[in-house]
Amino acid sequence: LLAFRAGGEDDERAAKLAEEAWAANEHVPAILAGTKPPVPSKEGYITMGGPDEATDYVTECGPAWHNTPGAIAWLTKAVAILPPKRRTRPATH
Numbered sequence: 001l002l003a004f005r006a007g008g009e010d011d012e013r014a015a016k017l018a019e020e021a022w023a024a025n026e027h028v029p030a031i032l033a034g035t036k037p038p039v040p041s042k043e044g045y046i047t048m049g050g051p052d053e054a055t056d057y058v059t060e061c062g063p064a065w066h067n068t069p070g071a072i073a074w075l076t077k078a079v080a081i082l083p084p085k086r087r088t089r090p091a092t093h
Contacts, residue, residue: 001061001064001065001068001071003017004018004068004071004074004075005068005071009070009074015078018075018078018079019078019079022078022079022082023085024049025048025049025053025054026079026085027039027050027051027053027054027055028054028057028058029075029076029079031051031054031055031058032058032062032065032066032072032075032076033072033075033076035076036051038055038058038059039052039054039055040052040055041055041056
């Protein structure tokens with residue numbers, strides 16, 4: 001968000017940081033945009049990279065995104081062009 005605020009929607013550094021953030025948790029943009037419902041953590045545990053972690057982030061940082069004109073639209077557009085994340089299956093022995 002800070003890189004977007006500093007450089008605007010055409011800032012390559014901001015786009016790269018958005019890509020890295022999406023790689024860590026792909027659920028944040030959709031929850032920020034309201035296209036995916038928040039998923040509260042269960043029993044106080046948060047799943048790294050999960051929708052509950054994204055919900056926690058949006059709860060804490062969402063107001064800053066919503067108070068930055070164009071930020072959420074830029075983020076959702078920036079991650080929409082990224083290839084789908086590769087899903088891994090648990091190893092079976």
